[in-house]
Amino acid sequence: MRKLFLLGAFASALIISSCGGDQKKSQNTDAAAGTQKATSESTDAAPVIRNTVVVTGNDQMRFDLDEIRVRAGEKVTLTFKNAGVLSKEAMGHNWVLLKPATDVAAFATEAIASKATEFIPTGSKAIVAHTKLLGPNESDTITFTVEKGEYEYICSFPGHYGIMRGKLIAE
Ligand SMILES: [Cu+2]
Known part of the structure; x- marks a missing residue:
């Protein structure tokens, strides 16, 4: 790691x-x-192509990885940890993987309007996979499988996606 x-x-x-x-x-x-x-x-x-990945987010609104490479067509197990100390209400984080060619700004705007579902627009076709919204010291593990391609991932907590984002490359 x-x-x-x-x-x-x-x-x-x-x-x-x-x-x-x-x-x-x-x-x-x-x-x-x-x-x-x-x-x-x-x-x-x-x-460095790994299908078991650990990513952290912090109080500076940063993911520790801005690029993740995985093998396409095989299950990815991703653990996301919130390494910060600030409250979930003030500085919650999630990890949301979006389909290639998603308009990230538009998605993030939609996410802001989805407070009731912790900033995950339910039913959005843009989402490939996502974790729960995490408070300090919480973690969540998800699994998903992706086809070859480049995907963007963001934190959809309001105001975070501008710098809290990265690229997942499946090859
Ligand atoms: Cu965040």
Whole structure:
């Protein structure tokens, strides 16, 4: 998990510094895959694709992972933890996976209007999977299976999705 976190942090640093993006990124990924191969019995040379994932959210309105890679067509088990201390009413978090090409801003607006269902618009066709809304130290584990593609995930608590979001890539 720690490795995933570090890699995520490194990836976002690369994105922030942005120049030369693709080439640098693939070099980094290759290096990471090499490390992983040396230290675990990973059977695949591909970088950090895991279907068991732990994500945390915090009081700074951040997920610790801004990119998650999973294997398409196989069950993903995702545990989301709220690592903050602020109350659920003030700083609750959830993890909501949206279908590719979802208008995230429109979805988030719809979510704000869904307070009775903890900011999950019931019946929304945009949702692939979601956790419960969590208060401090709470966690929720969900399972889902996705087809190949790129999906965005957000926290749908009002005001959070702008920075509390990331990308899930199924390959
Ligand atoms: Cu949140």
